[in-house]
Structure formats: structure tokens, C-alpha cells
Amino acid sequence: MARRFDAGYYFSEGFHSIFTHGFMSFAAVCMIVACLLIMGSFSLLAVNLDHMLGDLEAENEFLAYIDENYTEEQALGLQAEIEAIPNVSKVTFVTRAQALEDWKEGREQNDLLDSLQPEVLRDRYRIHVSDIEQLGQTVDQVELIQGVADTSVALEIAQGFVLVRNIATGVAAVLIGILLIVSLFIIANTIKLATFYRREEIAIMKMCGATNAFVQWPFVVEGMLLGLTGALIAFFAQWGIYQLVAKLVIQGNGLSLVTVTSYLSMARNILAVFCGTGALIGVGGSLLAIRKFLQV
Amino acid sequence: MIRLIDVYKEYDNGTKALKGVNMRIDDGEFVFLVGPSGSGKSTVIKLITGEIAATQGKLMVNGYSLNNIAPRQIPYMRRTLGIIFQDFRLIEKKTVYENLSFAMRAIGASPREVRRRIPYVLQLVGLDQKADRYPGQLSGGEQQRVAIARALVNNPSMIIADEPTGNLDPQRSLEIMMLLERINELGTTMLVVTHEKNLVNRFAKRVVAIENGRIISDETGGYYNGEKI
Numbered sequence A: 001m002a003r004r005f006d007a008g009y010y011f012s013e014g015f016h017s018i019f020t021h022g023f024m025s026f027a028a029v030c031m032i033v034a035c036l037l038i039m040g041s042f043s044l045l046a047v048n049l050d051h052m053l054g055d056l057e058a059e060n061e062f063l064a065y066i067d068e069n070y071t072e073e074q075a076l077g078l079q080a081e082i083e084a085i086p087n088v089s090k091v092t093f094v095t096r097a098q099a100l101e102d103w104k105e106g107r108e109q110n111d112l113l114d115s116l117q118p119e120v121l122r123d124r125y126r127i128h129v130s131d132i133e134q135l136g137q138t139v140d141q142v143e144l145i146q147g148v149a150d151t152s153v154a155l156e157i158a159q160g161f162v163l164v165r166n167i168a169t170g171v172a173a174v175l176i177g178i179l180l181i182v183s184l185f186i187i188a189n190t191i192k193l194a195t196f197y198r199r200e201e202i203a204i205m206k207m208c209g210a211t212n213a214f215v216q217w218p219f220v221v222e223g224m225l226l227g228l229t230g231a232l233i234a235f236f237a238q239w240g241i242y243q244l245v246a247k248l249v250i251q252g253n254g255l256s257l258v259t260v261t262s263y264l265s266m267a268r269n270i271l272a273v274f275c276g277t278g279a280l281i282g283v284g285g286s287l288l289a290i291r292k293f294l295q296v
Numbered sequence B: 001m002i003r004l005i006d007v008y009k010e011y012d013n014g015t016k017a018l019k020g021v022n023m024r025i026d027d028g029e030f031v032f033l034v035g036p037s038g039s040g041k042s043t044v045i046k047l048i049t050g051e052i053a054a055t056q057g058k059l060m061v062n063g064y065s066l067n068n069i070a071p072r073q074i075p076y077m078r079r080t081l082g083i084i085f086q087d088f089r090l091i092e093k094k095t096v097y098e099n100l101s102f103a104m105r106a107i108g109a110s111p112r113e114v115r116r117r118i119p120y121v122l123q124l125v126g127l128d129q130k131a132d133r134y135p136g137q138l139s140g141g142e143q144q145r146v147a148i149a150r151a152l153v154n155n156p157s158m159i160i161a162d163e164p165t166g167n168l169d170p171q172r173s174l175e176i177m178m179l180l181e182r183i184n185e186l187g188t189t190m191l192v193v194t195h196e197k198n199l200v201n202r203f204a205k206r207v208v209a210i211e212n213g214r215i216i217s218d219e220t221g222g223y224y225n226g227e228k229i
């Protein structure tokens, strides 16, 4: 008789098997949901921090103030020296008069302003860096240049973001690793239970001459269905959690630095990653459980 | 076709179940394998079905050499055999018909082949009226007929039965044995393990007697324990 890939059979067997040991299936799905949610939450945090870092990097500049005793020509002479520093991408000279004008903009109401003289503000360079993670070193190097009196830099914020992002990525990686392994074993146990419930049928199938692949497929399908179910639930739960957290963050946030990327703009990717991971855990777990059927 | 050449089987715990068995069964034969409890009858059956491997010796089953068969070939070897046990081994939550279709689908039969084959086999074992019953709604003899139908459904060249009448009363046992004889007459080779002296002697068939892991007699015409009837 012909060897056929009987997808309908595998699917219906796998599907029904889920309900013969409902509690274990439920536990397995919950585990997958938890795993995906934690994985998703950390990944989304990392994505958002990355976006914010990107925003920062778009204006990743700092100011280098020139010694008050330098003339404008002398100050201009420093440009080449600053440009020679590796991480510096763009250097713009701003005279003290110009700086004052910029500063005054929108602040006419302020009386104190009149007392402020251009001399108080110094000539300065607006310096862009290409890599914000190396901002600290670049600032140090600029400060070493003769004639640079001082620098003004939002270093703490940049470093804070980098640190949080790196921690989030690291924690996410470790957690994801642990949870993947735990989910894999939970699925494997669920499928083992499924094979236990059906041990008589398996014995009869093998007696009749069923191939290992034929015996295994329904369980692989079962694992995959559990994984995909978990993925779908996690996708919607993640959505809810994300909206909630985003609302709280935007409400409680005075810093205009914090922006939140919309869930919908990432929905397709999230769904794909969740389903892929869920299916992978499911199939991996069931293969782990039915490995013994590979031997006769 | 079965060949056992100088087969030894020692179980992991050291029990020497077979001590140099030679046996040859040709296509179309009907053979009783008899012997006292613990003599090694089931061990022979398990070796033939590939459930266990011989410690030593050569085994050939329907053209497959079990000494160097690839594991992935074992299912195909098994498809040439129909296997029947004392305890029927039916799936309780499936009907008679479903039990048979389950066995057919297990080897990839199409729904069309299933629909065509099952009525014929059920009629052969006399259960065509009970296709929709569950095993629990059948007598022991009827359940064993379902098991026989399942063994037949994939059209094997040989049926191997390990004490098929062990759980049945004498009348039911006789009926089952007559059914197996009928199936043999239709061309299926038959190897039947049994304890039942009277039954063996009623059918003048070839009888292979095994004792303590060795074949002690192999004659045609109704021998049991060396006693000719």
C-alpha cells in the first residue's frame, strides 16, 4: 500500500489528544504564554530603549566652550584639532553673539535677560559624535585640547539609556534561555503523558507495521498546536500589557525623552516571532518526548 | 516463509529461553507450536515479529533477514505478518469497524481501500452484523474474531497467533481454530501457539513441540508431547 502523508489524520489525532489530558495541556500552554510574555516584554523594552537611543543619537551632540581670552580667530583655529578626534562626525562653530540670540529666542518676558552680556556666554563648538556609547571618551579628548575651557554634555542620560538597554537585553537573553528550556520540558512532559494515554494504540500501530514517523506525527502536531495556542494568547496578552504600561509611562513621565513605539506597528513581527518560538518549543518538546520511538 | 537457524535467546536477566532452535515454515503451511509453560514459545513469536533480537543464530521472515535488518525496515517486515494475542488487544473506545480502520490507516491505507477491505474481512470472520459494536459489547470469542479480522485486514502473507484461544471456552476455541484453518485454506500461512492438547489433536496439522528452549519433535498429523493419537 502506498505511503501517504495523511495530514488530516495527524491533525485530528493531535487535536483530540490535547483534550484527553486537558489539565496538562493547559499547564503547557500557560507555560508557553508566560515564556513568551517575559521574552516579549523584555524585547519590547529593549526595542523602545533602542528607539529612544536612536532619537538621542540623532542629536547626539555636546558643546565645547572656548576660553574667554581666545579671539574668534584663535577659537576658529581649534576646529581642525577637534575634527581630528575619531568619534567626532561634525563640528559647528557658534559665536557668543549667535549663542545668545539662540538662547534669547522665546524668552523675551524674562527681565533678567537684559543683564546678560554676550561676554558671559563663550564661543563654543557644537560637536556631533557618531557613536553615543563612546561619548564619554570623546568628551575627555576634547577637554584635553588647549583652549577648550569647559564642556556641556548630557552624558548621564545617554549612559543611563545605554546601561538600561544593555541590562534589559542581558536579562532578557538569560530569562528567555531559562524559560525556553523550562517550556521545552513542560511540553515534553505533556507529550509524554499523551504517549502514555495512547500506549496501547501505539503498540497496536507498531504491531501492524506503522513507521516511526507515522506514530510520531500526531504528537508533533499536538506539540505544535499547544505552542501556537500559547503564542496567540501571549500575543494578545502582550498587547494588553503593553498598552497599559505605555499609558502609565506616558502619564508619569515628565521627560520628553521617553517615547513609546506603538504595538500595532510591531504587531506583525511580534506575532511572527511568538508563533515561530511557540511552534519551535512545541515541536522540540514533542520530539524530545518521543525520541524513544525512534528506536524500534 | 520463516527460517530459524540455530537460534539462541538469552534474556538480560540471564534466562536462556532458547537453546539452538531450528525451524522452517513454508508459505501456505499451518503449524502448531506447542510446549509446556516457560518452554520458549512466546520467545519464538517475539523473535519473529522483531519485538526482541536473537542472542545468536539466523532468522529469516518473509524475505527479510532479521539479523541485519535496518530498523526502518522493521515496520515493512511487520506488514507481512498478522499478529494475534491471547488478550485480543482491541481498542476499547473504538468500534469494531474503527479498530480495523485504525490498523489500516496505521500503514497508510487510503479511506477508499479501508471502505473496500473491511466489509470483506468482517464477513470472513462472521461479524459483518456487528461492525458498530464496541469490544465491551462483544463476547470473548467475538472479540478474538475482531482481532483476527484486524490481523487479516492488511492482507499479510502469514498470521502468527500466540495462544489465541487461551481466554475462551472449548466451544469458542474450536470455532476460532476452525476460522484460522479456513483462513489458511484461503492462502495465509498460519503459526499458532497453543497449550490445548485436545484442540491440536482435532486438527491433523504439523505440530512443532518445544521444551526447555529446544525443539523436541516436529511431525505432521496430530502429535502432542510425543503421544500419537
Ligand SMILES: Nc1ncnc2c1ncn2[C@@H]1O[C@H](COP(=O)(O)OP(=O)(O)OP(=O)(O)O)[C@@H](O)[C@H]1O
Binding pocket: B011, B012, B013, B015, B016, B017, B035, B036, B037, B038, B039, B040, B041, B042, B043, B044
Ligand atoms: N522479558 C523476559 N525477561 C526475562 N526472562 C523472560 C522474559 N520473557 C520470558 N522469559 C523467560 O523465558 C522463558 C521462556 O518464556 P516464554 O514466554 O517464551 O515461554 P512460553 O512458552 O511462552 O510460556 P507460556 O506457555 O507460559 O506462555 C521462561 O523461563 C521465561 O521466564
Ligand SMILES: [Mg+2]
Binding pocket: B041, B042, B043, B162
Ligand atoms: Mg507464552
